[in-house]
Amino acid sequence: MTSTVPLPLREQAAVRDGWLDQRIDELLPGFMDDAGIDLWVVVGREYNEDPVLPTLLPATWLSARRRTVLLLHRTTGGVTPMAVARYPVGRFVQAWDPADDDPALGQEQAQWAAVRRAVDRAQPRRIGVDVSATFAHADGLSHTDATALLAALGPWADRVVHAEQLVVRWLETRLPAEIDALHAMNALSHATIATAFSPAVVTVGQTTALDVAWWVRQRFHDLGVEPWFQPTVGLQRAGVPLGGVPEDAVVEPGDLLHCDVGLKTLGLTTDTQRNAYVLRPGETAPPAGLVHALAVGNRMQDLVTAAMLPGRTGDEVLAAARAAAAAEGVDGDVYSHPVGFYGHGAGPAIGMWDAQGGVPGTGQAPVRTDTTWALELCVRVPVPEWGGQVVRMALEQGIALTADGVSYLDARQTGLITL
Known part of the structure; x- marks a missing residue:
């Protein structure tokens, strides 16, 4: 291995x-x-x-x-x-x-x-x-x-x-050696994103979000792996409604960057989303409201993984996670899926972005051990430093579910990347 x-x-x-x-x-x-x-x-x-x-x-x-x-x-x-x-x-x-x-x-x-x-x-x-x-x-x-x-x-x-x-x-069951490989693949994906969201790639005021997305795709190709979908990079900006910043917009100070990338090699795939913040002149850290939004996203991850009990259906996991989130006042959606031979793999769906009440058919499949997942979700959190504007913090992280419980493939994002 x-x-x-x-x-x-x-x-x-x-x-x-x-x-x-x-x-x-x-x-x-x-x-x-x-x-x-x-x-x-x-x-x-x-x-x-x-x-x-x-x-x-x-x-x-x-x-x-x-x-x-x-x-x-x-x-x-x-x-x-x-x-x-x-x-x-x-x-x-x-x-x-x-x-x-x-x-x-x-x-x-x-x-x-x-x-x-x-x-x-x-x-x-x-x-x-x-x-x-x-x-x-x-x-x-x-x-x-x-x-x-x-x-x-x-x-x-x-x-x-x-x-x-x-x-x-x-299709859904993974060998221990395949899980080990997915740890390494997720580490490679995370390292690539860290470089993409850095001055090595982004010149603030000149580079566009679309430039960064194409850099990721080219980087994968140069490394000898390939994407299984076109990488995307999006921006959220204070004073601009969600979705209002075009994909070819230039990255500016104060922007929140988000990416969605997936690579394939060894017959396996990854699916990853991470977030970064562009410091404004004089700032040494992201605004506390954005830091809090990411922490809320991490809490939502905890609630979903706690609900992922073998034998439950995808819909039952979804319902349990959403109920726990509502009890804590967390506003979010869950749309996690198996990942392995295919990026959107065979096995139970735990919600879809447009099906938060359950997924007919695939949501009725049982969750099993020795499987790997893209823990995909988002939370919506108002940010005081942005005048109370709601930010959508979207996260996607590879996990493995074994008899020992849930483990993160490489490591999940718990702090915003800054540049």
């Missing part, structure tokens, strides 16, 4: 393939048992990959090749990964030898015939496929492939079930 990011690409591949082996051998058997699925079928075509597919492919496979069919068979000895594909797929057992094909069949028909032969050998009780009305990550089986698969299965088609629970467990 590595504690340093970014790694050279070849080393990344070795780490990722080691994780994949460990996940298949140690995690997947239990997930399949819990879901009652003994054969999991994942299908993707080039340029139309199932979201699960990249998490099962070797690191040197950057996408599906032609049609790639993966079969994961639960046996008494664990899980046997098989591939019905034109090319070898890492440790997956080749379950299709074109030399066995009926010459009368076209290649596509021959591939589906090979799938059928593999299923006949496996004799599964329940066949899981990636179809879900709730989680986009678990809805990756295309209509075309679903139609062809069901036709190929013949009498086995009656045993097909939706694999939503299995997919979510596979």
